[in-house]
Amino acid sequence: MRLQLNGARAFRGDWSLEAEGAFGEGIHLVSGNVGSGKSTLAQMLAGLLSPSHGTIGREGIRSSMISLQFPEYHVTGSTVAEECRSWGLDPVPVLSELNLMEKQDRAPLMLSRGELKRLHLACVLAKNYDLLLLDEPFSSLDAREKERICGLISQRTSGITVLFTHEQTTFPRVDYLWEIQQGMLIERGELPGALHDWTHAPVLIKRLMASGKNLKNISPLDLQEATCRT
Amino acid sequence: MIELAGLSYRMIRIDSLTIPPGITSVIGPNGSGKTTLLRLCSGIAVPENGMIHIDGKTPRETDVGWVNEFPDKNILFSRVSDEIASALRFSHVPCDETDRAVKTIARQMNITHLLDRTIKELSGGEKVLVALASALVQHPKILVLDEYDSHLDETRCLQIEELIRTSGVPYVIRCTQQMETASRGDLLLVMEDGKVTLSGNPARVFASLVQTPFYPMSWRCRI
Numbered sequence: 001m002r003l004q005l006n007g008a009r010a011f012r013g014d015w016s017l018e019a020e021g022a023f024g025e026g027i028h029l030v031s032g033n034v035g036s037g038k039s040t041l042a043q044m045l046a047g048l049l050s051p052s053h054g055t056i057g058r059e060g061i062r063s064s065m066i067s068l069q070f071p072e073y074h075v076t077g078s079t080v081a082e083e084c085r086s087w088g089l090d091p092v093p094v095l096s097e098l099n100l101m102e103k104q105d106r107a108p109l110m111l112s113r114g115e116l117k118r119l120h121l122a123c124v125l126a127k128n129y130d131l132l133l134l135d136e137p138f139s140s141l142d143a144r145e146k147e148r149i150c151g152l153i154s155q156r157t158s159g160i161t162v163l164f165t166h167e168q169t170t171f172p173r174v175d176y177l178w179e180i181q182q183g184m185l186i187e188r189g190e191l192p193g194a195l196h197d198w199t200h201a202p203v204l205i206k207r208l209m210a211s212g213k214n215l216k217n218i219s220p221l222d223l224q225e226a227t228c229r230t
Numbered sequence: 231m232i233e234l235a236g237l238s239y240r241m242i243r244i245d246s247l248t249i250p251p252g253i254t255s256v257i258g259p260n261g262s263g264k265t266t267l268l269r270l271c272s273g274i275a276v277p278e279n280g281m282i283h284i285d286g287k288t289p290r291e292t293d294v295g296w297v298n299e300f301p302d303k304n305i306l307f308s309r310v311s312d313e314i315a316s317a318l319r320f321s322h323v324p325c326d327e328t329d330r331a332v333k334t335i336a337r338q339m340n341i342t343h344l345l346d347r348t349i350k351e352l353s354g355g356e357k358v359l360v361a362l363a364s365a366l367v368q369h370p371k372i373l374v375l376d377e378y379d380s381h382l383d384e385t386r387c388l389q390i391e392e393l394i395r396t397s398g399v400p401y402v403i404r405c406t407q408q409m410e411t412a413s414r415g416d417l418l419l420v421m422e423d424g425k426v427t428l429s430g431n432p433a434r435v436f437a438s439l440v441q442t443p444f445y446p447m448s449w450r451c452r453i
Contacts, residue, residue, distance in 0.1 A: 034356055039353055039354060069381065138380075139377070139407075142257075143407065143409060144259065144442075169409070169448070203384060204448045226451075
């Protein structure tokens, strides 16, 4: 299974993004500054946006899903229960798990933002897609939910998962690291080696590495284990 | 001081709370009432019972800057410069003064390159920056930020915090799901089920949250 970008470029006025490289099976993390083109890249990978130049090839990918940055963009049901059904899911187990059964008849946009994001991610993660693209999956989630979602993402043992996020401390286990810098997608490589080249690394991870901590990965457990090791 | 007394609105119940000038962070689980409290402090919602006073006036009698986490909800105009200028134009501030203020805040926030763009061309994080500029340009007495930081990179968050600190806005109330951000505020409120369950300086409040995922990871890692 492979997603191959061959000089894929997107333009918007005087802004542009160029992407070259291959996303294979595993969990990929893409970081970059505000406005660097993470969401644009996510939409290109999902096939929602055609590159102005170059190509994007898909090998062995039979199903794909993108979770957009703002969960409001996904809502199609007029009630919370209908929203679940619109994803082909039985609302009862989904809403029971989320503790939202009492709100099943409410309009989805009347949920708190965190509740809406939890509902959306539960619908997205209920199925196993070959290609899963998650644009800012942790925004609006409380600390407990972030850890739970990280656990679910880490459990994906097959397929291509690509995360685009500004999250500072709570990550799933990540296999490959990418960055967008000055309009170019740059492949940093496999973890843990790639961590040394991570320009956009959160302050916490930079400080841990600067103090000589040997990080195996960046999940909360990995960060704490590295801290405990001398 | 911001004073809340005998306050009830939907799920919110606050008997008494005083918020001094400075940056106040609000944290808590999803659905605990953080956004509702922020809506009350900004005057978007009005208490069913009780009162909120900001230096003796209700929020609706106060100049408020409001930034929604889903900025599309509040953006009115299609061009960035018009959006940032909107509060000043609604207040009949002279055109040349408005133009100067828009350019100044854009320069301070490093978003001058966005001024001639349309909102449609912006990324999610850029929309948040435009919403922040639109709120700050009017020099509000209280700036209310609903998880503005969840779509910004860390470097940009720190720059914005510095700008807010030096902007002279007396009261900043922000809810955040980044505990590192919350640890940098002056006052920290923890909400659960519509109530403020903990209140104090971040060090004291987080000391009660050591065994929870809400404890800042950098403190847990002693970095």
